[in-house]
Amino acid sequence: MKAFILSAEELGRLVTEWAKSGAVYAPVKVKDWSEFRRISSLAEADLTRVNTKLSARSLLFPQCETMFRFETSHPDKAQLAAEPVPQVILGVRPCDAAGIAVLDKFFAGQGETDTFYRRRRDKTILVGLACQVPDDTCFCTAVGGSPAGTRGLDLLLTDIGGHYVAEPLTERGEAAVKDMNEAAAADLAKKDELASKATAAMAERIDTRKLKELLDTADTNPVWGELSLPCVNCGACTFVCPTCHCFDITDETRKDKGARIRVWDTCQSCMYSQHASGHNPRLAPAARFRNRTMDKFRYTVDQVGEVSCVGCGRCIRECPAGIDIRETVERLMLALGEQSADAMQTADCKMQKAK
Numbered sequence: 001m002k003a004f005i006l007s008a009e010e011l012g013r014l015v016t017e018w019a020k021s022g023a024v025y026a027p028v029k030v031k032d033w034s035e036f037r038r039i040s041s042l043a044e045a046d047l048t049r050v051n052t053k054l055s056a057r058s059l060l061f062p063q064c065e066t067m068f069r070f071e072t073s074h075p076d077k078a079q080l081a082a083e084p085v086p087q088v089i090l091g092v093r094p095c096d097a098a099g100i101a102v103l104d105k106f107f108a109g110q111g112e113t114d115t116f117y118r119r120r121r122d123k124t125i126l127v128g129l130a131c132q133v134p135d136d137t138c139f140c141t142a143v144g145g146s147p148a149g150t151r152g153l154d155l156l157l158t159d160i161g162g163h164y165v166a167e168p169l170t171e172r173g174e175a176a177v178k179d180m181n182e183a184a185a186a187d188l189a190k191k192d193e194l195a196s197k198a199t200a201a202m203a204e205r206i207d208t209r210k211l212k213e214l215l216d217t218a219d220t221n222p223v224w225g226e227l228s229l230p231c232v233n234c235g236a237c238t239f240v241c242p243t244c245h246c247f248d249i250t251d252e253t254r255k256d257k258g259a260r261i262r263v264w265d266t267c268q269s270c271m272y273s274q275h276a277s278g279h280n281p282r283l284a285p286a287a288r289f290r291n292r293t294m295d296k297f298r299y300t301v302d303q304v305g306e307v308s309c310v311g312c313g314r315c316i317r318e319c320p321a322g323i324d325i326r327e328t329v330e331r332l333m334l335a336l337g338e339q340s341a342d343a344m345q346t347a348d349c350k351m352q353k354a355k
Contacts, residue, residue, distance in 0.1 A: 001174055003183040003191075006157070006164040010180060012042035015090065022086035022123075025059055027052045036089065047091050047159075050135045051312055055096045055242035056089050057103060060120045063239075067116060067260045072253065081116075086123045094149035094156075095140045095312040097128050099242025101152035105304040106245045116262070125172050128153040132194050134201050137313030139326055142206045145311055147198035148191075158191045165191045206329055208297060208307045214336035215298040219290075223335040227328055228289035230321040235266035237292065237315035237323075243300075243308040246272070267291050293328060 006014075018024045019040045026045035028037040033053040034046050070078040092100075107117035131138070131147035140146065150156050155173035157164040165183050168174035183191075218224075238244045248265040251258055265272060268289075273282040282288050300308035309325065316324050 001168045003188060004166045004168075004177045004180040005183045005187055006166050006177065006180055008042070008162065008164075011157075011164060014176060015039070015042045015045075015088075018088045018125075022088065024088045024090060025056075026090040039090075045091060047129055050131055050133070050138065051093055051096070051314065053314075053318075054240055055099055055312065055314070056092050056126075057096075057099060057242050059087065059089055060100065060124060061103060061107070061117055061245065061247075063264050065116060065262045067249070067262055069257070069259045072256045072258065084120045084123055086125075087120075088125045088127060090127045090129075092126050092128045092153065093131055093312070094128055094147060094151070094153075095138075095145055095310040096242050097126055097152035098140075098145050098149060098310045099152075099312070100126065102243045102300075102304070102306070102308050102310070103245055104152070105306075109304065125154045125176070126152060127173075127176075128156045130156060130158040130191075130195060130198070132159065132198050134198055135313060135317075137316040138311065139202060139204050139206075139313060140311035141199055141202045142204040142326070143208060143307055143309050143311045146195070147202070148195035158194060160187060160190045160194065163187070204326060206326075207333075208301075211297050211329065211333055212301050212307075214333060215294055218294075218332070218336050221336065223332065224290040225286045227293075227331060228286040230323055231268075231285060231289045232321055233268045233270070233285050233288055234320060235268040236318045236320065237325075238266040238268055239264065240314040240318050242310055242312055242314075243296075267295065293325075293332070296325075297329070 015024055023038050024040070025036045026039050027034040027047060027049060028039065028044060029046040034049045035052050035054055036056055036059060039045055066081050068078045068080045103117070104121065107114040108121070128150070134147055140149070148156070148158065150167065150169050153173070154168070154170045155176060156167045156169060158167075165187050166177045166180065168177060238246070244264075244266070246265045246267060247262050249260060249262050251260050267273070270280065270283060270288070272288075274280040282291055296309040297307050300306065316326070
């Protein structure tokens with residue numbers, strides 16, 4: 001698909017048009033952070049910050065969601081929650097869009113479809129904004145992403161100074177900008193230059209395949225106890241993460257009326273893994289810390305074929321204990337790599353003795 005050029009005024013008119021037929025969400029400044037809120041004009045949006053405090057996942061997978069309402073006297077007359085309205089999410093950074101693509105796999109890509117997620121996703125247009133000056137906590141390139149990544153998006157905007165290069169990636173994205181002027185070669189060159197500079201600003205790389213191989217044998221390694229010492233198991237990392245997807249479901253009733261409600265859950269809670277018998281296989285804080293790390297870099301590779309960390313850096317910024325997942329991975333690879341080397345050396349010695 002060919003790229004187009006948009007002025008700030010033209011983007012503003014697009015936002016106004018979108019708001020007439022549905023909901024438009026964009027980052028909005030709140031005190032010293034920003035968060036996705038519904039807007040009616042571009043003037044309300046804050047597109048200058050690299051990332052919002054919470055990701056866009058809450059607009060597709062709400063933190064608290066009523067699934068249906070019921071009456072105990074008429075259990076056969078349960079009413080599903082109202083159909084969601086069409087929505088445009090503007091200013092989604094590439095890491096967040098990649099996170100939504102991961103959620104797509106969990107909620108609709110494993111043979112079963114989550115109705116509540118799917119009906120929101122089908123009515124959502126994702127308009128991304130390429131990053132130009134990554135934060136010091138950003139590491140999307142380390143896990144296969146890019147400051148100008150297009151995965152999961154319908155339309156990617158790149159600010160080239162007063163104008164935006166708009167790259168449609170789906171038919172819905174193309175329909176939004178098809179009446180605009182086509183981008184010139186100089187515009188595209190500027191876009192590529194900015195993307196290269198942003199990528200060069202992040203030099204970190206994680207060999208996720210090697211890490212997965214090491215983690216396959218790391219269940220009982222003592223390194224987890226050392227790494228988990230600062231962790232207070234507050235769950236902040238899971239609530240700001242774009243790809244965490246665990247939830248709990250409860251029925252809340254008052255007299256003869258009630259509702260079934262789905263809420264986010266966190267593997268960092270000691271109650272998360274407690275069995276009805278009272279047994280808890282992850283009672284120790286180290287076990288819960290291990291579970292989260294393993295989920296991002298091992299379990300999801302087995303489940304959906306890819307790591308579920310997109311390198312947004314939110315968990316680093318929001319952790320009250322100052323835990324940096326990049327340092328965690330580095331120490332894991334060092335410790336497990338040494339263990340693997342020792343195991344190989346021992347095996348070689350045994351083979352030599354056998355001969």
